[in-house]
Amino acid sequence: MGSSQQGSTLSTNVAGYVDGSSAGREFSHIDALPVYVKELIAGGAAGAFAKTAVAPLERTKILLQTRTQGFHSLGVYQSLKKLLKHEGVAGFYKGNGASVLRIVPYAALHFMTYEQYRCWIVNNYSALGTGPVIDLLAGSAAGGTAVLFTYPLDLARTKLAYQVAETRGSLGNGGRNFHAQPLYNGIRNVLESVYREGGARALYRGIGPTLVGILPYAGLKFYIYEELKRHVPEEHQSSISMRLSCGALAGLFGQTFTYPLDVVRRQMQVEHLQPSTSGGARYRNTGEGLAIIIRYQGWRQLFAGLSINYMKIVPSVAIGFTAYDTMKSWLHIPPRQKSRAVSAA
Template identity: 40%
Template sequence: MDPSTKQNLDVILKTFLSGGIAGCCAKTTVAPLDRVKILLQAHNKHYKHLGVFSTLKQVVHKEGFTGLYKGNGVQMLRIFPYAAIQYMSYEQYKKLIKTFSISPHFVKLLSGSLAGLTSVLFTYPLDMVRARLAFQVKGEHMYQGLVDTFRTIILVEGGFKALYRGIIPSILGMAPYAGLSFYSFETLKNLCLDRFPDLLGSPCPQNTGGLVLTLPAKLICGGLAGAISQTVAYPLDVVRRRLQVSIMLPDSHKYNSGWPNTLYIVYKENGIWHGLYRGLTVNYLRVMPMVAVSFSTYETTKKMFGLDTGADR
């Protein structure tokens, strides 16, 4: 094998593993808040009248501490390939798009958007199954685990295409979310290393970047990137979740006309704050540490693998 090709494959494998590890660490960190978000977004009848912290407390009361992690096993099966593909494809898209000599800002934004879309298309069925399992409450289970959920959706809801219910709003929401997330993080990272190299940077002589962000700086930049991107994309995330679990709702027939109609129903019945942005508070509490841990773990793991994590101009 040609040495340059071998080196390229080595970098791709290392970024793939770094991304997968980062995703698993990040999602496990916020799994309880992820569960609460799904319960609130889709108006589960047991929790729809509660707030974030009262829902956390009630879940523990009704289902025990492990109830906070319901669906997290499936989440790990989904998130490793999801995050691995997202981070790996981001690096590859960025390398490809740079050859067109366009603005570096646009390169990061477009690369992030394409990376998000790529990972969603490959892993969406597992996200669907995970949402169904997380929406269940103790004593009212429709599904008995991963395999049963897959089988039931395919046999009862219209074949394999049923596993992609809600994919359109997911794609429409993922493009700005992933694009802004990567763009915001890299822009903030560059800003920190440019303006405050002594305070927020640390030397890393084994790579070509010279300086890398300190861990606290990575966490702050990641948290801010998550907040910015989530604010823009959140209403479509609500619609995606409502479509994914609609069959488990008493009024499921209302959501059979596609995502635009679902967006309208959510807005008409619950308004903007209590509908399209319902659960946003818990999402900030969850997405900021999640993205912070994800980017920090990714950059740290890349550093361990000997890959450059310095500022990208």
């Protein structure tokens, strides 16, 4: 009964807030938060939920992308089976702590800055209208902003996921671990080791292809998602299945165009940990990385793990967008056409 009364009071407060009545002076703690803070919370929660849901596929994808010994010739199913055999269920989530630690601020910044960039563009460049071009521009800018602030955590996640420990018997034919280098003990250990070896610059190793890839990917993802939603009848706008479907297609198309850049990024992040397969050459930039991979590993390597990425991206982006929209409703974030007025109030 208390819950029912609380919900009634909350509804009254929200209604008063919108129409300006005296009831609007009473707010719950949620209603009192600034809109951008609510967007941060919604984005962070959506990112953590989506990332954890696909962690086993993410770990396997990284092993395939980086040509980890013992995995580069395996398919998705066999890789998952081998991980389960040698590392147990915990092996599926190795590096997921770093992944979630990164994705919470990343997704929070991504979604929040997307909304803020979009509002800023609409208010200052009215000639562009409010169509999908705005989503493309705002999404790209938001993706770049989020990457710059969280990239060292992505680097740590990749290094943790790349190392394969011998925990359940021999992994190799000779009874040895895959890698001779000491295993990292956690996120902090990775960041300290990388900084000690190469300074702050080393923490951003691979940032070039990341930015080149994220700008079109993030833009396309928001563009496609919002464009698909515009074609859905009003009565179905809040449907979970509709949001899942639009999110899945958005991630699928966006990732396809930018996947080779993701492969270059992963290899740049771990290249000092693996034996050279490129005649001793190292990647100095994105273009050189693409050329070297094609020359020494074959063009197919640019799409290594793409099948598993399709398996991962469909639920990941779909869950992420759906969770974000759901959190926006739960946190009473006003519709976009009212955002400016509410913020001003």
